[in-house]
Amino acid sequence: MPHIAAKNIQLPAFPIKRGEFEYLWKAQAIYAKEQLVAVRYKELAFLLEIKPKKDHYIIKADKVTRPAPTFIVKEALSNFCEAARCQRLYDNLSQIKPSHTQKAQGFLKGIDYFINDFPKDKEVCIEVGFGSGRHLLYQAKNNPHILFIGIEVHKPSIEQLLGQIALQKLDNILVVDYDARLFMEFVPSNIVGTIFVHFPIPWDKKPHRRVISKPFVQEAKRVLKPGSILELRTDSINYFEYALEVFLDEKKAQLEVTKNIAPPVSSKYEDRWVRLGKDIYDIRLKNLENSKELELEGDFSFQSGVKKERLIELMGQTKVYEDFFIHFQKLYSIDEKRNLVELSFGSFDRPEHKYLLIDVNTIRYFPKQPIPSRANKKAHIKIEELFNV
Ligand SMILES: C[S@@+](CC[C@H](N)C(=O)[O-])C[C@H]1O[C@@H](n2cnc3c(N)ncnc32)[C@H](O)[C@@H]1O
Known part of the structure; x- marks a missing residue:
C-alpha cells in the first residue's frame, strides 16, 4: 500500500486545495495518537492517516475509506506532503506499478x-x-x-x-x-x-x-x-x-x-x-414461480444528534444482536463542534466499516451511506437508539 515516512509535518490551515485534491479537515484520535485528514478528489471523499512512530510519521490512506485505483492515493499523499512541507524520509510510491491483471x-x-x-x-x-x-x-x-x-x-x-x-x-x-x-x-x-x-x-x-x-x-x-x-x-x-x-x-x-x-x-x-x-x-x-420485485430502499438518516459524553461511553463497546452487531471503535475530535466516530456493524460475515461525522445536531455516515442490506438497516436503527439512551 502506498505510504510516505516523514518528519516535521506542518499541518496547513484547513481547508486547503492542491491541484484536484482538497484537504478538508483534520481529526485527532481522543485516546490515541493517530490523526486523520479528510480529502476530496472529484466526487470521492476519503481519509489519510498520520500515524506517529518513534521519531517520524507514516502517512497512508485509511483502510476504511481507501479509494481505488491506487494512483489517487499516491497523488493525494504527494500533494499532502507538499502542503504540509514534510521532510520525506522514504516512500514506496514509485514501486507501485499496475498489476498484471x-x-x-x-x-x-x-x-x-x-x-x-x-x-x-x-x-x-x-x-x-x-x-x-x-x-x-x-x-x-x-x-x-x-x-x-x-x-x-x-x-x-x-x-x-x-x-x-x-x-x-x-x-x-x-x-x-x-x-x-x-x-x-x-x-x-x-x-x-x-x-x-x-x-x-x-x-x-x-x-x-x-x-x-x-x-x-x-x-x-x-x-x-x-x-x-x-x-x-x-x-x-x-x-x-x-x-x-x-x-x-x-x-x-x-x-x-x-x-x-x-x-x-x-x-x-x-x-x-x-x-x-x-x-x-x-x-x-x-x-417455478414469479417473485415480487426487489425493494432496495434504506433510510440511513439520523433524526437527532448525540452528546459527546454518550460517544465516549460507547467507545470500545460491542453490541451483539441475533443477526447483526455494532462495534464502536474509535472517537476523533475535529474541532469544538465536530467529532468523528469509527465503527463497524451489520452482518457477522460481511461487516460494514464506516465513520460517522457528527456536527452538533447532525450526524451522517462518512464518506458515504452504508449499503442497504437487511443487517445494515437493522444496525442503523439500533445505533440511533443507542445514541439516544
Ligand atoms: C471448495 S472451493 C470450490 C471452487 C470451485 N467452485 C470448484 O469447483 O473448483 C469453494 C470456493 O467457494 C468460495 N466461497 C466460500 N464461501 C463463499 C461465500 N460465502 N461467498 C463466495 N464464495 C465463497 C471459497 O473461497 C472457495 O474458492
Missing part, C-alpha cells in the same frame, strides 16, 4: 455497482465460489450472449480469474469480491438464468458458514426466472443430504438429483475427487 480490473466490480445499476441488458448467470474459475471461464467462452457474474471471497482466486479474463479476451464476466449469501440480497427478482454452486465448502463443524441455507435458497428462487435452475454439485454426502432437506422445504420447486454425471468441464476439485474414486452428487432446483 490491471487490464481486467474493469471486470472487478464493487457491490455498489450492482446495487446502483444491476446489469440487465443480457441474460445473467451467477457462479458462487468459482475457485480456479475453470467452470466460469468455460461457460463464458461458450455462451457469449450471457453475462456471468462470479462471486468469490478468496482474493488469489479473484486475481487468477482476472488474469485469465484478460488472457482469453473475454468480455462477458463480472467479478465481485463479496459473500455470496449477502450478494443475493441485491439481485433483482426474476432475472437470473442459472446459479451454479459447485463444490461449496461443507463446513461440517461450522454449518452456519455454509452457502446453502434456507435464506440463500429463498433468495436464489426470488432472483431466478421461472423455469431457471439453482445447481448444486458436491462430493460431500453430508452436504448433499443437508441441501436436499433445505431444497425440499421449498413450497414450489422441482428437484432433479443425479449422481456421477460428468460435466462439460470439471474443476480442480472435481478432478481430485474423481481420482480418489469419490461419488459426486448434483441437485438441480427449478424455480
